[in-house]
Amino acid sequence: MAMLEIENIEVFYGVIQAIKGISFQVNEGEVIALIGANGAGKTTTLQTITGMISPKKGSVIFNGTDITKIPGHKIVGMGMAHVPEGRRVFSQLSVLENLKMGAYTRKDKTEIEETLATVYKSFPRLEERKNQPAGTLSGGEQQMLAMGRALMSRPKLICMDEPSMGLSPILVDEIFNIITEISKAGTTVLLVEQNAKKALSIADRAYVLETGNIVLSGDAKELMNNEQIKKAYLGE
Amino acid sequence: MFKKNLKKNNVFVTYAIVVVAYIVVEALLLTGNMSSLMQGLLVPLCTYSLCAVGLNLCVGYLGELSLGHAGFMCIGAFSSAFFSVVMQDAITNSIVRFIIALIIGTAFAALFGFLIAIPVLRLNGDYLAIVTLAFGEIIKNVVNVLYIGYDSTGWHISISSQQALGLAEDGTMVINGAQGITGTPHDSSFTIGVILIIIALIIVHNLTNSRTGRAVMSIRDNQIAAESVGINVKKYKLLAFTISAAIAGSAGVLYAHNLSTLTALPKNFGYNMSIMILVFVVLGGIGNFRGSVIAACILTLLPELLRGLSDYRMLIYAIVLIAMMLFNWAPAAIVWRQKLKAKFKKTGEEA
Numbered sequence: 160m161a162m163l164e165i166e167n168i169e170v171f172y173g174v175i176q177a178i179k180g181i182s183f184q185v186n187e188g189e190v191i192a193l194i195g196a197n198g199a200g201k202t203t204t205l206q207t208i209t210g211m212i213s214p215k216k217g218s219v220i221f222n223g224t225d226i227t228k229i230p231g232h233k234i235v236g237m238g239m240a241h242v243p244e245g246r247r248v249f250s251q252l253s254v255l256e257n258l259k260m261g262a263y264t265r266k267d268k269t270e271i272e273e274t275l276a277t278v279y280k281s282f283p284r285l286e287e288r289k290n291q292p293a294g295t296l297s298g299g300e301q302q303m304l305a306m307g308r309a310l311m312s313r314p315k316l317i318c319m320d321e322p323s324m325g326l327s328p329i330l331v332d333e334i335f336n337i338i339t340e341i342s343k344a345g346t347t348v349l350l351v352e353q354n355a356k357k358a359l360s361i362a363d364r365a366y367v368l369e370t371g372n373i374v375l376s377g378d379a380k381e382l383m384n385n386e387q388i389k390k391a392y393l394g395e
Numbered sequence: 396m397f398k399k400n401l402k403k404n405n406v407f408v409t410y411a412i413v414v415v416a417y418i419v420v421e422a423l424l425l426t427g428n429m430s431s432l433m434q435g436l437l438v439p440l441c442t443y444s445l446c447a448v449g450l451n452l453c454v455g456y457l458g459e460l461s462l463g464h465a466g467f468m469c470i471g472a473f474s475s476a477f478f479s480v481v482m483q484d485a486i487t488n489s490i491v492r493f494i495i496a497l498i499i500g501t502a503f504a505a506l507f508g509f510l511i512a513i514p515v516l517r518l519n520g521d522y523l524a525i526v527t528l529a530f531g532e533i534i535k536n537v538v539n540v541l542y543i544g545y546d547s548t549g550w551h552i553s554i555s556s557q558q559a560l561g562l563a564e565d566g567t568m569v570i571n572g573a574q575g576i577t578g579t580p581h582d583s584s585f586t587i588g589v590i591l592i593i594i595a596l597i598i599v600h601n602l603t604n605s606r607t608g609r610a611v612m613s614i615r616d617n618q619i620a621a622e623s624v625g626i627n628v629k630k631y632k633l634l635a636f637t638i639s640a641a642i643a644g645s646a647g648v649l650y651a652h653n654l655s656t657l658t659a660l661p662k663n664f665g666y667n668m669s670i671m672i673l674v675f676v677v678l679g680g681i682g683n684f685r686g687s688v689i690a691a692c693i694l695t696l697l698p699e700l701l702r703g704l705s706d707y708r709m710l711i712y713a714i715v716l717i718a719m720m721l722f723n724w725a726p727a728a729i730v731w732r733q734k735l736k737a738k739f740k741k742t743g744e745e746a
């Protein structure tokens with residue numbers, strides 16, 4: 160059984176249909192990329208999964224539980240973390256306070272400290288800047304903080320919305336290396352990206368979204384060699 | 396850890412200031428050194444301070460601009476005065492009566508705060524401000540056309556006129572439309588006002604330093620991020636707004652029991668009052684409860700102290716407003732204040 164199953168979801172903004180009935184699965188241990196152009200519906204899909212918006216039709220099943228109707232704040236505690244689009248950090252709080260907020264749904268203090276240590280290990284820069292207000296971090300550091308904060312809930316599945324957006328190529332590489340490490344450490348990853356090339360290079364499988372429909376899917380390496388993909392998304 | 400201690404000290408400084416101010420005022424009263432005009436301002440001072448503390452919770456911690464807090468004050472005032480007038484003879488102990496009135500006024504304001512918050516908190520920023528402004532005005536206007544009385548046959552309610560009530564000869568009017576409520580027992584006092592301020596400060600300080608407070612502040616900082624870490628955004632917004640309205644309601648209770656005639660005028664419960672309270676909050680420092688109390692006191696006393704200067708009164712008032720604003724918010728002034736603080740700390744450590 161898949162860890163996450165999306166079954167035929169349809170999402171509307173008013174009368175406009177943003178998602179037109181898509182289905183896909185994420186299996187435990189996988190890195191799944193959801194790629195597509197600006198406005199394709201990637202963020203909408205991710206927000207539907209994490210409970211921030213609810214679909215008109217279809218269902219989202221996580222670890223065998225139907226979470227379609229469960230509000231977003233309860234889903235975190237079930238083991239699914241969400242790194243929202245656009246580096247959403249608590250700018251007035253320090254880096255450390257941001258990370259602690261990530262463990263909001265957890266109780267055990269010593270366990271939280273342990274997770275904090277592992278997050279600092281993945282993001283040494285965050286430890287160096289732990290007392291700095293998050294708003295004063297650079298764009299790349301804020302992205303790392305948003306990811307670190309999501310990991311503080313010790314998720315089984317982490318959903319990331321365009322972590323590479325607006326970052327320099329060197330930083331993009333760094334972020335993707337970290338995503339690979341997160342995956343190796345045992346967390347399943349659902350990655351939404353416009354940067355198809357990078358996303359496909361680290362993903363196991365991928366789905367291609369176009370105006371609310373999945374138009375292609377399959378093994379990430381195969382998709383990379385697909386002529387259609389090459390032309391439309393890889394700029395070759 | 397260190398930071399937490401510092402915060403605690405800060406809180407105690409606030410209580411100490413309130414207590415010292417109270418003692419000074421009481422001393423002035425005892426020695427007969429306070430004009431009757433000033434004496435008359437003591438309870439209103441507490442009322443405004445209390446309401447400003449409540450509004451600061453909404454503006455400073457929840458990060459939502461409400462222009463309707465005078466409306467919650469109005470609800471607190473009328474519901475509690477209603478109770479006190481009706482129960483005047485049944486409960487003769489004024490303290491017991493006031494405590495029950497306080498609970499009723501606060502609860503009603505909280506209830507209305509909660510009900511209004513449900514639709515209003517779906518909005519953001521300017522929209523929220525305008526809708527709260529409208530709600531505040533609606534409350535005031537509804538109270539102005541409310542006629543309630545009772546006689547041997549029971550209670551009568553109307554929203555058109557006193558005649559429409561059809562009260563019997565032996566009937567008693569409790570709320571008489573625009574003429575409001577008369578005969579409210581004079582159960583408020585400066586001492587009670589100060590006690591209420593201290594209670595409100597304890598509540599808001601404990602709240603803001605708790606897990607709930609951190610949730611509320613994180614919503615202010617970034618709503619989407621707050622939701623993504625598992626915070627129930629709707630619930631905490633509702634909670635903070637409701638508590639804020641409740642504190643404003645308690646200010647209304649204090650206000651109502653200081654007057655024998657309570658009417659809902661634009662001056663006391665209209666948007667001008669909401670904006671005046673907001674001025675106290677902004678000038679005292681957003682998120683700074685002590686500042687709210689100080690600003691409310693200074694800005695309420697100032698026009699009276701300057702009365703002798705008649706023509707220049709409002710001019711000086713305006714200049715003080717601007718000066719306080721600069722002192723609190725100008726970048727240069729903030730740096731200067733921090734330097735001053737650091738200096739104090741150093742000399743403190745050396746000593």
Ligand SMILES: Nc1ncnc2c1ncn2[C@@H]1O[C@H](COP(=O)(O)OP(=O)(O)O)[C@@H](O)[C@H]1O
Nearest residue numbers: 172175177195196197198199200201202203204
């Ligand atoms: N809050 C909203 N209200 C109305 N339309 C929206 C809203 N958010 C997104 N959309 C529309 O839904 C479609 C998908 O958007 P989105 O999921 O953000 O795409 P992506 O993340 O792939 O760029 C777009 O056409 C966008 O304009």
Ligand SMILES: [Mg+2]
Nearest residue numbers: 201202203244
């Ligand atoms: Mg997007």
